Amino acid sequence: MDRVTADSREAAVSAMLGGDDVVRGPVQETRLDYDAFFAHRELSRLHGEALVDGERRPWSLIEKRTDGPHLAAPYLYDNGVRELDAYRSGLFDDMPDHTHAPSVYGTLLEADGAITLWIEDVQHEGSRPLDAQAILAAAGDLGSMNGHWFGRPSAEAWFFTGWIDRHGQPEAVERGLATVRRAHPAAVARFGDRLADVERLILAQSRVRGVLESLPHTICHHDAVGANVFRISAATVLIDWESIGPGTVGADLASLLFSPRRGDASVHVITSVFDDAVQAYIDGFRDQVPTVSPAQIRQGVDAAIALRWKLAVDVVAGLESGDPARRGSLPDESPETAREELIELVGVLLSSAERTLA
Structure with a gap:
């Protein structure tokens, strides 16, 4: 050394x-x-x-x-x-x-x-992946943090500003559309008419961006996935601040509730607490900034999830290729379980997209 x-x-x-x-x-x-x-x-x-x-x-x-x-x-x-x-x-x-x-x-x-x-060296108190109780507590704390920093100058030279393109991946749109439009029998068998919903979401990404850009902004962690969230003494500690910068209200909660590549909580846990987690985030945020409406915050969460269309295309491509599915930080999870988890998560994506584009 x-x-x-x-x-x-x-x-x-x-x-x-x-x-x-x-x-x-x-x-x-x-x-x-x-x-x-x-x-x-x-x-x-x-x-x-x-x-x-x-x-x-x-x-x-x-x-x-x-x-x-x-x-x-x-x-x-x-x-x-x-x-x-x-x-x-x-x-x-x-x-x-x-x-x-x-x-x-x-x-x-x-x-x-x-x-x-x-x-x-942060030591999480509880189980991994995060359970429902930890997700709800972290959601409230993320809202409080984002509300606390609301109105803070967001033009620091070192802030990350490309979060929409990082998740929206405009450079991959044409390839993604081609994958969905091939309508491989394995993908049709699992998604049916929802393949058309995936295509509509990809084509509507400029609208999703417009929603995100129109909503109130604050300072966000931008990688608040479960692997980076620790609960210690009734508080939330966030690690890996490599993407910190301005973002839409609700964007950090979208990371917590929608992070398929990191093998975080099961989608069944996420869906069971989704609405309660949004409400916990809203409560935490509005305790700091009551002028931002619950509807704006909810729209921010949904639009930030709708930005992540690439998950659906990756799942379709995996069904087409037949390659074993895997969620990043769960190496012991069976490919069959991983595939089912990811397919169910596409449902969460499309539900958020439907609310965003309604």
């Missing part, structure tokens, strides 16, 4: 332990699994034991490193820089009582552009 990085690591561990009388043992490192998509990104848990003010105490923190732009893809590197800027900005010092970002114990930007963050 580079001496600068090693010294910064030592400083981060010391900052986390604090105390006037600390005797620390050796630092151990455990590499954590990370999505293969993130080449040139490393995630490790640093851990050990220390005597803090005479008391033996196990400790751990997360070290998140992104290689410099000469190695990491521009998309990944931009995300790493944005998260660094977010932690250095002081924005997370201004959050409502029950919503937090992890504590940061040190940051480093090296001469070659490599980025390292040393952040709190």
Whole structure:
């Protein structure tokens, strides 16, 4: 390890332990699994034991490193820089009582552009994936956070502003339409007339964008999927702030309720709490900003889900190819179960689209 990085690591561990009388043992490192998509990104848990003010105490923190732009893809590197800027900005010092970002114990930007963050090792209290109770609590806290930041200037140079295109994927529309219009027998057998609804949704994406752009905006996390949501002591802690920036009210709740690629809660759990989660978000938001109407917030949630048309096309393509289905972070889930979950989630997508375009 580079001496600068090693010294910064030592400083981060010391900052986390604090105390006037600390005797620390050796630092151990455990590499954590990370999505293969993130080449040139490393995630490790640093851990050990220390005597803090005479008391033996196990400790751990997360070290998140992104290689410099000469190695990491521009998309990944931009995300790493944005998260660094977010932690250095002081924005997370201004959050409502029950919503937090992890504590940061040190940051480093090296001469070659490599980025390292040393952040709190957040431990979720409860089951994974999130259960219904955790989803409802997180929905209310997301609403409170988005309401708390409502009206805050949204022109920070480091904010992410391309969230609509990231989910709407305009570059994939023609290919998506071709997939749906082939009407493969396996897709027709599962979707029937709903294939026409998928096609209409793709063709209506400019209308969906128009709805989103017309609604009130706030500052959003933009990746508040269940894998990034932790419940601790009746509060919500959100990790991975790489996409933070302006977004439509309700957009963060759409991420929580509609994140098929991360293997989050079963669609049956999501559908059982969907309306209650929207209401919890509305209540949390309007406790902060009563001037934004429930109808606007509900429309923001539905339109942000309707933006994610690509899920339906991917499911249709999977039925056509016959390839085993898989949801990202549930490797032990059977392909048959994964396929059924994704098909049911297409129903959630089309219901939100119908309300958006009505």
